[in-house]
Amino acid sequence: MTIKIRDVVNNxxxxxxxxxxxxxxxxxxxKKGIFAKTWLFLGHESQVRKxxxxxxxxxxxxxxxxxxxxxxxxxxxxxxxxxxxxxxxxSDKGNTKRFICPYHNWSYKIDGELAVIPQEKTMKCKSDKxxxxxxxxxxxxxxxxxxxGCFDEYVEPLEDHLGNMKFYLGAFLDRFPNGIxxxxxxxxxxxxxxxxxxxxxxxxxxxxxxYLHAAVVPQEAADEINEFGYSVxxxxxxxxxxxxxxxxxxVDNVAWGMETITGILxxxxxxxxxxxxxxxAEERVGPVRARMxxxxxxxxxxxxxxxxxxxxxxxxxxxxxxxxxxSWSIVPADAPEHLKKVLRNNHASFFGPGxxxxxxxxxxxMQQYLGSKIDxxxxxxxxxxLGLGLEKPHxxxxxxxxxxxxxxxxxxxxxxWRDALLAVEDEA
Amino acid sequence: xxxxxxxxxxxxxxxIEQFYYREARLLDGRQYQTWLGLVDxxxxxxxxxxxxxxxxxxxxxxxxxxxxxxxxxxLDSDGLPIRDxxxxxxxxxxxxxxxxxxxxxxxxxxxxxxxxxxxxxxVTGEQFFVLSNxxxxxxxxxxxxxxxxxQRRDVLVRDGDHYKxxxxxxxxxxxxxxxxxxxxxx
Numbered sequence: 273m274t275i276k277i278r279d280v281v282n283n284x285x286x287x288x289x290x291x292x293x294x295x296x297x298x299x300x301x302x303k304k305g306i307f308a309k310t311w312l313f314l315g316h317e318s319q320v321r322k323x324x325x326x327x328x329x330x331x332x333x334x335x336x337x338x339x340x341x342x343x344x345x346x347x348x349x350x351x352x353x354x355x356x357x358x359x360x361x362x363s364d365k366g367n368t369k370r371f372i373c374p375y376h377n378w379s380y381k382i383d384g385e386l387a388v389i390p391q392e393k394t395m396k397c398k399s400d401k402x403x404x405x406x407x408x409x410x411x412x413x414x415x416x417x418x419x420x421g422c423f424d425e426y427v428e429p430l431e432d433h434l435g436n437m438k439f440y441l442g443a444f445l446d447r448f449p450n451g452i453x454x455x456x457x458x459x460x461x462x463x464x465x466x467x468x469x470x471x472x473x474x475x476x477x478x479x480x481x482x483y484l485h486a487a488v489v490p491q492e493a494a495d496e497i498n499e500f501g502y503s504v505x506x507x508x509x510x511x512x513x514x515x516x517x518x519x520x521x522x523v524d525n526v527a528w529g530m531e532t533i534t535g536i537l538x539x540x541x542x543x544x545x546x547x548x549x550x551x552x553a554e555e556r557v558g559p560v561r562a563r564m565x566x567x568x569x570x571x572x573x574x575x576x577x578x579x580x581x582x583x584x585x586x587x588x589x590x591x592x593x594x595x596x597x598x599s600w601s602i603v604p605a606d607a608p609e610h611l612k613k614v615l616r617n618n619h620a621s622f623f624g625p626g627x628x629x630x631x632x633x634x635x636x637x638m639q640q641y642l643g644s645k646i647d648x649x650x651x652x653x654x655x656x657x658l659g660l661g662l663e664k665p666h667x668x669x670x671x672x673x674x675x676x677x678x679x680x681x682x683x684x685x686x687x688x689w690r691d692a693l694l695a696v697e698d699e700a
Numbered sequence: 701x702x703x704x705x706x707x708x709x710x711x712x713x714x715x716i717e718q719f720y721y722r723e724a725r726l727l728d729g730r731q732y733q734t735w736l737g738l739v740d741x742x743x744x745x746x747x748x749x750x751x752x753x754x755x756x757x758x759x760x761x762x763x764x765x766x767x768x769x770x771x772x773x774x775l776d777s778d779g780l781p782i783r784d785x786x787x788x789x790x791x792x793x794x795x796x797x798x799x800x801x802x803x804x805x806x807x808x809x810x811x812x813x814x815x816x817x818x819x820x821x822x823v824t825g826e827q828f829f830v831l832s833n834x835x836x837x838x839x840x841x842x843x844x845x846x847x848x849x850x851q852r853r854d855v856l857v858r859d860g861d862h863y864k865x866x867x868x869x870x871x872x873x874x875x876x877x878x879x880x881x882x883x884x885x886x
Contacts, residue, residue, distance in 0.1 A: 620782055620783065
């Protein structure tokens, strides 16, 4: 019997059925109710600087080309030929004038318009090429260089979708005089897990750190989070966690990057650069956000951001039990080139497929999926009730705020998730 | 191009092969602390990222067009290496392996590697430039078995009767990282 969404998440999202992470029907509803209708992260403007530049992306399982057109605008289109469906682009990134389908050499312009049907040369009747371009992603918008796309042309503006999350993202992105840039290709890690679990992990699940990662994370780091840590639910299913350091905290205890292996081992020049950024941060982000020392963020539905180990991550679903988890390393855009080569290792040293820390997470995510598809345990839904109702408004921090043990971030995510699935459940 | 470097004597080839066999045995035997003794404190240990770049039309007909090198995002590139580590990070990984809560290896992975195609490409003074390939089988209860294949590009330095690893670049052959971790000692 098909499972009903009202039986999957209870009214305050304190109890969630194991099937939420393992059921094929629910996965199909996620495609219809979430991935077809919500802003999804595509890439960063630093990846497509010049006309002709492109990178690959995904919207759920659908392959996307993100490009900069001759008109200097950013375009996003489905990487599938209108003639027979083959991908017209096989490279991760590059610069080109045309995307050409290998099968019959239909060729498309950088903005997705169909340029040439070679077979037409020998035929009298011509097809209407204006109707045969690559399927465009109807809405593409960016904020602070972060580019998102949405398949629903009537979706709310991107900035409304981000809402209060802009305050927290801006605390990082605006911290640097010229923002950030993405480095190299994303690391693509295929994990036998449901896409929502990596997402939850960054959305606000700080509290697994001192336990799952006890082999690597020192006690002092956990103590600092206990003393200064906040978990914020800014609304719309997003989440932000960070430490708000005291006003008299030394620069080295607040500055971005000082606490990572890269900051610790990077040498005097790297450390001085990080101190300079912090010393002038208040001018750019104001006094409260200058004291922020972020942990991890989540942007509904599947974008995450790691502050210290500077990375953006997207959890691309590949069915209920598989995820293609992409990680990009980021660096300050105006850092000297030789320092970028040091700072780029912030992410990969601890996270991504080779990271010393995230191998523990990927193990937990794989085991969570196994636990979510076992039989005879449907009367033991997962408990998400920690800290229920303890979150409160805060004078300086938009959204609902509590310490990092409160699971309100997950309840807010799954309540939005439930509404999105309820809205499409009864469609034939 | 010389097929044989005259500095590569059968005795040298044999002693370097023996070094790699011993190293493989230590790693598969989970003797990581002993293995760390084969690592020079100044080591550069890296794993390039590997992408699918566009083919350059002007290179068509040349081997350069589809060279492995152009797919790699290594230490010298502007791209993103998967690993970029020194002795301290390797020590941290070794230390982690012997803690009760290294959950990704609890119970520990069973690995078995075959190291082959050991080719000494250059000898300068006490430094030996060595290429080798590996196939590694990886099994752990509760997850599917994995298979790793790649090439190691090493610089060894003589250390008395033995060698130490001064530089190691590991080129992985997988398209996507469909494995539990690339954080192994490879």
